[in-house]
Amino acid sequence: MRVSTEQFTELAGQGVEKARARPSLKMVPHFLYQKREAGLATLPDAAAAQACGAAIRSEALSRLPDLLEEFEKNAIANGAKVFWARTAEEASEYIVKLAKERGAKYVIKGKSMVTEEIGLNGCLSEHGIEPWEGDLGEFIIQMLRCPPFHIIAPAINIAVETIRDLFMARADMKEPTVDPVELGWAARLFLREKFHRAEFGVTGLNMAVAETGTIINLENEGNIRFAKSSPRTQVSVMTLEKVLPTMKDALHVMRLLSRNCSGQKISAYVSMDSGPKKDGEIDGPEELVIVIVDNGRSRIYQDPRAREALRCIRCAACLNICPVYRQIGGYAYGWVYSGPMGQVLMPLLLGLDKTQELYRACTLCGACKSVCPAGIDHPSLMLYYRSLDVSADIPAAHRFGGKKRPWKEALFFKAWSTAVERFWMWNSGISMVRPLMNRGSHRGVIRRMKGAFSGWFRKRDFPAMAKETFHERWEKIRNIW
Amino acid sequence: MKEVSMFIPCTVDLFLPHIGEAMVSLLQRAGANPVYHRGQTCCGQPALNSGYRKEAKKAAKHFIELFGNDEAVVAPSGSCVGMVKHHYPELLGDEPDWFRRAAELAPRVYELSQYLVDVLRVSDVGAIFQGKVAYHESCHVLRGLGVSTQPKALISAVKGTKLVSMDQDDFCCGFGGEFANHHPDISEAMVQDKVRNYLDSGADLLILCEPGCLLNIGGYLSRHHPEKRVMHLASFLAQAGREER
DSSP: OOOOGGGHHHHHHHHHHHHHHOTHHHHHHHHHHHHHHHHHTTSTTHHHHHHHHHHHHHHHHHTHHHHHHHHHHHHHHTTOEEEEESSHHHHHHHHHHHHHHTTOSEEEEOOOSHHHHTTHHHHHHHTTOEEEEOSHHHHHHHHHTOOOSSSSSTTTTSOHHHHHHHHHHHSOOSSOOOOHHHHHHHHHHHHHHHHHTOSEEEEOOSEEETTTTEEEEEESSSHHHHHHHSSSEEEEEEEGGGEESOHHHHHHHHHHHHHHHHSOSSOSEEEEEOSSOOTTOSSSOSEEEEEEEOTTHHHHHHSTTGGGGGGOOOOOHHHHHOHHHHHHOSGGGOSSOOHHHHHHHHHHHHOHHHHHHHHHSOOOOOHHHHHOTTOOOHHHHHHHHHHHHHOTTSHHHHHHTOOOOOHHHHHHHHHHHHHHTOHHHHHHHHHHHHHHHTTTOBTTEEOOOOGGGHHHHTTOOEEOOOSSOHHHHHHHHHHHO | OEEEEEOOOHHHHHHOHHHHHHHHHHHHHTTEEEEEOTTOOOOSHHHHHTTOHHHHHHHHHHHHHHHTTOSOEEESOHHHHHIIIIIHHHHTTTSHHHHHHHHHHGGGEEEHHHIIIIISOOOOOSOEEEEEEEEOOOHHHHHHHOOOHHHHHHHHTSEEEEEEOOTTTTSOOSOTTHHHHHOHHHHHHHHHHHHHHHHHHTOSEEEESOHHHHHHHHHHHHHHOTTSEEEEHHHHHHHHHHHHO
């Protein structure tokens, strides 16, 4: 998938325009957010449950190397094969090679973000193996060649008429219709055939349990379960941070994931697999291969501060509540992930130099942090990345590659910090700036300003600087009261 | 009389000094004795938010030197209070002596409505205003400090005032300091939504406790809906009080 994180500002502007043209775009995250509220209300103490989720994720990450080894050992004991991939390319190439060796003509896929991240579909197609997405939303965006608009609802922005035309042209639909049930049925008929004849399935996973070697998937459409059980060979792709210590931990994260994601107490399908089909069992894959992808995570793990970003369980609650995401939608973020979770994760995966706008385009409103079931403090992480742009002398700045700030800004803050601890200098600075600032003001209001602050004045006014600051008025005030 | 040290945010000092004056009047009416350290400058938020930690640290140390011995420090801003309460200890975490001073100061710093209601136990300041009022839950007041019931109690106690509900009252208005200037497309869309919700609420007046939101929402109203008003809680309570007298 093409990375366009550096075009954030331009793409965000387009996103705002699109949302203005189709107000329904803003409704979807709000609808999911309301479902979440109702879902959390079914817990006796939602705040405690969320805090427990944060503790589980935090602990799991602090023991990551040990847990991964334990998981590998137990998964192998269950009969699974484990492949460690350092990079996205290594993971994709391994899966392609395996598919070729198994003689697969096509691959059936369950919805997964990690296979988007490693660019698996592109790699399979290049080698003549057709990937078929089994999730309705992914199926639609795959045919449209669009990136996911939302991490759990990838095609939520696509107009139903577009889907109708697409299915008529590409999915053997007989009669044109915009009825969602009919459209769903058409996709189902088309994909059912692919599932039946599947030799090779690829899915992601939500949790890997270290103590049992079990992999767990949550979903609502059944495509993942199908892709995990129907083919002869099944590949489950996971990133390092998916591992959890115990089944008890996994069950708690499951309660939180369903509720925070869609407001459900439990998703329609939950599949737990401990190894491939065993002797005497009637179904399941003959071969289960677990691909564990690093793709930059072990580097993130080295930094105890940045590590927090890896706690994410991909519930998308932060997208749905984010006031910026609601205005611009998912495309502006420029790669696989979007919303606050994308803003804190993608800079670490792609490098700060390519993603600076992502962690600066935030008002630090803290809504994301307030809903996160993994206890991620997104605003603080973004402040941390911003500081790495400025202080190139911190080791972490080398690790993640900060991008230098404009020299004018650096100079401004240098002068600012000199004055901030000397009030006489601060106040004389104010007296000097006042006439410049108020030059174009009228009746105490500034209506336009060119140059560095023009962004503000496109649609907003600003009060003129007061003739007397509070500081200057203080002596008089004291006498009045 | 309880002595309370006023911390005037630089936005208030430079552009909205009437909020500072209103705070003086309110504190006095509530039975406190407000004092003002003339050496105060800025809490350092702009530097921290732009990534300039070293520079923000200087502001933090200056602030702690100045306010460190005060029994109570009060500011008419959630984000500036949050900066001192939450970010100073984090910012100074690698300097044990400064960290201790920051951590000791933190619990003594209050947002204005929080200080009036929780510490002075005053919710009725004796003000009168005939009309409907909506309240904007500023991010750093609500999520940063957990302050929400206090300003609402103060508004509800004003005679003749009806506090009406506003859709998405806890959504960010799109200010975010630098953000508003650097990402005008997104910021304008956010403030437009905020103003739409204000207009739809049927309120005569929008009240808030954060100077940043006031500049943003007020700046948009001034351009597009000059007949509609937004006010800081302190100005509202002080003005409604004066009208009574």
